[in-house]
Amino acid sequence: xxxxxxxxxxxxxxxxxxxxxxxxxxxxxxxxxxxVKVDGSFNVFKTQGRVHVETEDSxxxxxxxxxxxxxxxxxxxxxxxxxxxxxxxxxxxxVNDYMKEVYGDKTATFKVNARRAxxxxxxxxxxxxxxxxxxxxDAFPNMKVDIKKPEIWVNIEIRERIYVYSQAVKGxxxxxxxxxxxxxxxxxxxxxxxxxxxxxAKRGVVIDAVYFHAPPYTxxxxxxxxxxxxxxxxxxxxxxxxxxINFTExxxxxxxxxxxxxxxxxxxxxxxxxxxxxxxxxxSLGLITxxxxxxxxxxxxxxxxxxxxxCTIPVYRPLIGFDKQDIIEISEKIGSYETSILPFEDCCTIxxxxxxxxxxxxxxxxxxxxxxxxxxxxxFEKAVSSREIISID
Ligand code: ATP
Ligand code: MG
Numbered sequence: 441x442x443x444x445x446x447x448x449x450x451x452x453x454x455x456x457x458x459x460x461x462x463x464x465x466x467x468x469x470x471x472x473x474x475x476v477k478v479d480g481s482f483n484v485f486k487t488q489g490r491v492h493v494e495t496e497d498s499x500x501x502x503x504x505x506x507x508x509x510x511x512x513x514x515x516x517x518x519x520x521x522x523x524x525x526x527x528x529x530x531x532x533x534x535v536n537d538y539m540k541e542v543y544g545d546k547t548a549t550f551k552v553n554a555r556r557a558x559x560x561x562x563x564x565x566x567x568x569x570x571x572x573x574x575x576x577x578d579a580f581p582n583m584k585v586d587i588k589k590p591e592i593w594v595n596i597e598i599r600e601r602i603y604v605y606s607q608a609v610k611g612x613x614x615x616x617x618x619x620x621x622x623x624x625x626x627x628x629x630x631x632x633x634x635x636x637x638x639x640x641a642k643r644g645v646v647i648d649a650v651y652f653h654a655p656p657y658t659x660x661x662x663x664x665x666x667x668x669x670x671x672x673x674x675x676x677x678x679x680x681x682x683x684x685i686n687f688t689e690x691x692x693x694x695x696x697x698x699x700x701x702x703x704x705x706x707x708x709x710x711x712x713x714x715x716x717x718x719x720x721x722x723x724s725l726g727l728i729t730x731x732x733x734x735x736x737x738x739x740x741x742x743x744x745x746x747x748x749x750x751c752t753i754p755v756y757r758p759l760i761g762f763d764k765q766d767i768i769e770i771s772e773k774i775g776s777y778e779t780s781i782l783p784f785e786d787c788c789t790i791x792x793x794x795x796x797x798x799x800x801x802x803x804x805x806x807x808x809x810x811x812x813x814x815x816x817x818x819x820f821e822k823a824v825s826s827r828e829i830i831s832i833d
Contacts, residue, residue, distance in 0.1 A: 441519075441521075441538075441541050441542055442498065442501075443501060443504075443519040443520070443521075444494060444495050444496065444497075444499070444522075445492065445493065445494045445495075445519070445520050445521065445522045445603070446492070446493040446494075446504065446508065446517055446518065446519055446520065447490055447491075447492060447517075447518040447520045447597070447603055447605060448467075448471065448490060448491040448492070448493065448508070448514050448516075448517055448518075448611075449490065449514070449515050449516040449517075449518065449608075449611075450463075450464075450467060450491070450513055450514055450515055450611075451515050451613070452489070459619075462619060463513070463615070463616060463619055464486050464491065465486075466513070466616035466617070466618040466619045466644070467486075467491055467511070467513045467514070467616040468484055468485065468486055468491055469616075469618065470511045470512070470513065470616045470617055470618065470678065471484050471491060471493060471508065471511055471514075472484045473678055474507040474508060474510060474511045475493070475504070475507055475508075477507065478499065478500070478503045478504055478507050479497075479499065479500065479503065480495050480497035480498070480499040480500075481495065481496075481497060482494065482495045482499075483495065487557070487599055487600070488557055488599075489557070490597075491514075493508070494522065501519070505517065505609055508609075508611070509609060509610070509611060509612060510612055510675050510676050511611070511612060511616070511676075512612050512613070512614035512615055512616055512617055512641065512642050512644065512676065513611075513612075513613075513614060513615050513616035513617075513619075513644070514611030514612060514613070515610075515611045515613055516608040516609065516610060516611055517608065517609045517611055518595070518605040518607060518608045518609075519605060519607055519609075520603045520604060520605035521534070521538055521603070521604050521605070522601050522602070522603055523601060523602040523603075523604065524601055524602075525561075525598075525601065525602055528562070528563060528568075528571070531572070531596075531602060532571065532572055532575040534604065535572055535575070535576065535594065535596065535604055536575060536576060536579045536580075538604050538606075539576060539579070539580060539583075539594070540579075540580075542606065542607075543580075543583075543592070545580070545582055546582060546583075547582040547583075548582070548583060548584075548591045548592050549583070549584045549585065549586035549589075549590045549591045549592070550573075550576065550583055550584075550585065550586070550590050550591065550592040550593070550594055550606075551569075551573075551585060551586060551587050551590035551592075551593055551594065552568070552569040552570075552572045552573045552576070552594045552596065553569065553593050553594065553595050553596070554568035554569050554572070554595075554596040554597075554598065555595070555596070555597050555598070556568075556598045557597060557598060557599045558598050558599055558600065561598045568596060568598075572594070572596065573585055576594070592606050593606055594606050612642070612676065613642070614641075614642035614643060614644065615642070615643055615644030616644055617641055617644055617645070617646055617676075617677055617678050618644065618646060618678075619644035620643050620644030620645040620646075621645055621646070621724075621725045622645065622646040622647070622648065622722070622723060622724045622725060623640055623645050623646075623647060623648075623719070623724050623725060623726045623727065623728050623756060624647070624648045624649070624650055624715055624716075624718060624719035624722065624724040624726075624727050624728065625637040625640070625647050625648070625649045625650070625673075625727075625728040625729075626649075626650055626651075626652075626711060626712075626715050626727065626728065626729045626730075627649040627650065627651050627666060627669060627670060627673075627682070628651065628652075628666070628730070628786055629662055629665045629666050629669065629780065629782075629784060629786050630730065630780055630786065631730075631764075631767060631768060631771050631776075631777065631780040631781070632730025632731070632732065632735075632759055632767055633669075633728075633729065633730035634669045634672060634673050634730075634771065634774070634776040634780065635730060635758075635759060635767050635770045635771050635774070635776065636728050636729060636730040636756075636757070636758050636759050637649065637673045637677065637728060638673055638676055638677070638770070638774050638776075639758040639759070639770075640728050640756055640758055641673070641676055641677035641678075642676070645677075646677070646678070646680075647673065647677045647680050647728070648680050648681045648682075648683065648718075648719075648722050648724060649670050649673070649680055649681070649682045649683065649832075650682075650683045650685060650714070650715045650718055651663070651666045651670075651682060651683070651684050651685065652685045652687040652711055652714075653666075653684060653685070653686065653687060654686075654687050654688040654691055655686065655688060656688075657688065657785070658784070658785050658786065659784060659785065661784050662784035662785055662786065663684065665779060665782055665784050666682070666684075667682065667830060667832070668779050669776055669779055669780065670682045670830075670832045671832055672774065672775055672776045672779060673774075673776070674832045674833060675775075676774065678833075679831065679832060679833035680832050681722070681829055681830070681831060681832070682829070682830045682831075682832050683718050683827050683828075683829055684827060684828040684829075684830065685714055685823050685824070685827050686823060686826060686827070687710075687711075687823065689819050689822070689823070690707075690710055690816065690819050690820070690823060691707060691791055692791075693812065693815065693816060693819060694706050694707055694710070694791075694812070695791050697811040697812050697813075698808050698809070698811055698812070699808055700793045701793045701795055701796050701797045702793075702796075702797055702800060702804075702805060702808055703791055703792070703793050703796070704737065704738045704792060704793065704796050705738060705743055705746050705747065705796075705797065705800045705805055706805060706808065706809060707791075708738055708743075708747045709746065709747055709749070709750045709805070709809070710816075710820070712727065712747055712748075712750050712751050712755070713750050713751075713820070714820065714823060714824060715727050716750075716751055716752065716753060717820075717824055718824065718827075719753060720753070724753070725753065725754070726753050726754040726755065726756050727751065727753060727754070727755045727756065728755075728756045728757075728758070729755060729756075729757050730757075730759055730767075731744065731757045731759065731760065732757070732759045732760055732761070732762050732763075732764075732767070733760055733761065735764065737796040737797065737798045738796065740798050740799065742798070742799040742800055742801075743797075743798070743799075743800055744757075745802060746800045746801075746802050746805050749802050
């Protein structure tokens, strides 16, 4: 069957009350955005409780599904046939044609599930169910009715036009991007931060990303890897700006002026400060990191306290209670894992201490940061103002 229409379902819970139109409009926008990269032209519009995707072109089903399954806010995508209302007999005939094409002589149980969004249709749902069911039984000797646990739900939605479908592909769920403000993701080349970005975008949040690199100690290829990861996250979150900060000078200065075992913590405090400066410029309401308690020395509760202490906006850490294996599973699911494990150096790993503090004390860290004098402010300004900004879409 060559499908030219898709019915998109979303969770009713998200669209209660006054926010309903906002949610639906954001979903329509995100669906349109996702389909831009698919060959063909699409008409995307909403009716009561549904978003519709229709085309007159011959489109690649897998490509359409690949795009739609990455749109947050969708619970199910149902490839459907669309019929004009040409009377009930014609409807029954069309349903049987549909069943023949999709299921042939398959032996299966089914149930007809009619729903009238248009109440002036001459038959009520129960009558439609019974009569269409009979016609299916007449035409397909291998089909049986099972009203409790049917293998096939034959759905008929009566709207301005009539939609018949029996298949559903699971959507990405969550909330449409654009319904939840904006946040700035600290995106490294690792496994965790792309997953963290994905998870926050899933709640409807628009994302910008910041990457700290340290040329010539970190290579162009390491940077390209982060660009590639941003592109993978953007498949779900939509376009983002990737801010690339040259961190070399600051990192070197910290290395020269601060105790070795505190390098990572002090460096991370500077990353957060810079990320927050950029976040405020681009009107982000929070930062996002891929931190998880205890994963490394810089992610103990004491270290997180120290890192967090420099931030004045919320830091969202969606992976905070996740085991590495759980994070890997999500990264495999969203398609970032293969890129994340490419073996390029990261700026955090270049100047690492053999024995970093695992229980840093904020007051001591602050005292040692005073070694950095006013030069650090100039370096900070320079790192922010000379950043490269790449548009990812
Ligand atoms: P990841 O797998 O995301 O790299 P990680 O386990 O390597 O994380 P850390 O290196 O301690 O952990 O980094 C913790 C978090 O800090 C990362 O998840 C990321 O949000 C941020 N971060 C670390 N390095 C960088 C970097 N070079 N640029 C931007 N953000 C970074
Ligand atoms: Mg990392």
